[in-house]
Amino acid sequence: MLQMRRDMILLSNYATLLPLVTMHHFLIIVPDSSVLFEAAGIIDILSQAKAVLTSSDKEAVYSCEIASCDSHHIVRGRSGMAILADRCLADLSPESQYDTLLVTSRGLGSEQQDMVVDWLHQAAANAKRIISICGGAFLLAKAGLLDGRKATTHWQMLDKLQQEFPAVQVQRGPIYVQDGPVWTSAGVTAGFDLILAIIEQDCGTSIARQVAQKFVMYLRRPGGQLQFSEAITPSRKGNGLVSDLESWIVADLTRDLSVEALACRAAMSPRNFSRVFTREAGMSPARFVEEQRLALARLMLEQSAENLDVIAQKTGLGNGLNLRRVFERRLQLTPTEYRQRFGSVNLA
Numbered sequence: 459m460l461q462m463r464r465d466m467i468l469l470s471n472y473a474t475l476l477p478l479v480t481m482h483h484f485l486i487i488v489p490d491s492s493v494l495f496e497a498a499g500i501i502d503i504l505s506q507a508k509a510v511l512t513s514s515d516k517e518a519v520y521s522c523e524i525a526s527c528d529s530h531h532i533v534r535g536r537s538g539m540a541i542l543a544d545r546c547l548a549d550l551s552p553e554s555q556y557d558t559l560l561v562t563s564r565g566l567g568s569e570q571q572d573m574v575v576d577w578l579h580q581a582a583a584n585a586k587r588i589i590s591i592c593g594g595a596f597l598l599a600k601a602g603l604l605d606g607r608k609a610t611t612h613w614q615m616l617d618k619l620q621q622e623f624p625a626v627q628v629q630r631g632p633i634y635v636q637d638g639p640v641w642t643s644a645g646v647t648a649g650f651d652l653i654l655a656i657i658e659q660d661c662g663t664s665i666a667r668q669v670a671q672k673f674v675m676y677l678r679r680p681g682g683q684l685q686f687s688e689a690i691t692p693s694r695k696g697n698g699l700v701s702d703l704e705s706w707i708v709a710d711l712t713r714d715l716s717v718e719a720l721a722c723r724a725a726m727s728p729r730n731f732s733r734v735f736t737r738e739a740g741m742s743p744a745r746f747v748e749e750q751r752l753a754l755a756r757l758m759l760e761q762s763a764e765n766l767d768v769i770a771q772k773t774g775l776g777n778g779l780n781l782r783r784v785f786e787r788r789l790q791l792t793p794t795e796y797r798q799r800f801g802s803v804n805l806a
Contacts, residue, residue: 482660483557484522487547487574489565493646494535496562496591497524500653503669507657510668525550527570547573552580558587558656561594562649575600587656589641591649598642599623607637612645613685633685644685651679699724700738708750711774715747751775752784759797766793 484504488497504520511519526533526543534540559581565571579601582588590598595611596619598604605625610616610632620628629635633648634655643652654677658666663677670677703724707715720743721731735743751773758769766778775781778793785793 481519481521484520485525485545485550485556485559486522487525487527487559487561488533488541488543489527489561489563489567489570489574490534491536491566492533492563493592494533494537494539494541496646496649497541499647499650500560500562500591503650503653503657503673506669506672507661507665510665510672511661514665527565527573547577550577552577552584554581554584556581556585558589559585560589560591561597562591564593564596571597571600578603585639587639587641589643589652589656591643591652592645595619595642596622598640599626603640604642607640608635609637609640609642610635610644610685611642614645631685633679648685650675698738700735703735704739704746707747711747711751711754712772713774715743715774717743747774748784748788752788755781755784755793756796756800759793760800761802769793 484500486497486500488494501522501524504522508520523544524533524541525545525547527547529546529548531543531546532540533543559578561574561578565574574597578588578597582601582603588598588603590609590611592612593615595604595609596615599609599619599622604623606627608627608629609619610629611619613630616628616630619626632644634641634643634652636655641652641656643649654666654670654675657669658677667677703720706723707720713719717728717732720735721728724731726734732743735746739746741749755769755773755775758764758772762769764772766781769775770777770781773781775784781793785791785796789796791799
């Protein structure tokens with residue numbers, strides 16, 4: 459009931475944010491050890507949107523403030539660089555009305571994290587929109603703002619987010635996710651895509667496109683707005699039937715790796731084998747085999763000049779048509795498009 463009431467307040471407030479409002483203020487919370495160009499880039503993009511709107515005689519105007527977690531207003535980034543914040547979070551009342559609250563990172567110190575979480579927990583009901591970039595999703599989750607919601611974060615932290623906050627509906631593909639008034643994004647530059655989407659929602663496609671063109675950005679990235687994780691699945695730790703079988707699968711992806719063939723090797727019935735494998739590996743045998751074949755195909759596209767039929771044969775995917783189907787279904791890219799984006803320049 460409390461969650462439903464909070465959602466209704468958030469959505470009600472968000473509904474009052476009509477396109478081309480007079481002023482829309484972003485409070486950007488930047489904990490220490492953040493990637494500072496997240497905040498700087500977001501401010502620059504919003505500043506450009508303001509310039510485009512002004513030149514077009516539109517009324518919508520964005521403004522931004524950076525809030526630090528320390529009274530000295532200095533935020534030291536992960537690189538060692540520092541920026542001077544406009545405000546200190548402790549000096550801001552969570553009871554005030556906020557247009558957009560944005561958290562760029564979860565930071566490193568537990569004291570800062572707890573401070574941000576407590577403040578967000580109180581301020582959320584008074585905000586029209588709440589955003590996290592990259593690891594900032596952990597602070598929203600800890601504040602209870604992602605319970606029952608779809609959300610994402612950087613691909614390296616997706617499992618951790620799901621393990622620590624099982625009430626969150628973690629989305630593993632998109633570079634950003636909107637669930638009502640709450641937006642979350644994957645790592646760093648995905649936050650720029652998210653901000654462009656917000657500008658488009660607030661001000662229309664034409665304004666967002668002009669901002670994207672100014673910064674030589676895609677209004678919408680090719681590839682289905684997916685984030686791309688490392689190509690090779692890390693080796694599983696531990697011993698046992700499933701772990702040994704996984705190693706055997708990866709050793710030669712061109713052999714018969716059907717459920718029946720794998721079950722025979724494990725001396726189990728196909729039904730029982732599928733149940734045991736899925737429990738131990740966290741995915742079905744067919745999904746695991748396809749993951750490994752796709753991973754190897756991605757690596758070959760990145761690091762070799764082999765043609766698509768050869769890559770398909772060497773990865774057990776059979777032919778170029780099957781290779782293309784797997785890529786389009788799993789990555790929303792063709793193999794050729796993937797190679798163009800991620801292939802080595804030395805192969806060009």
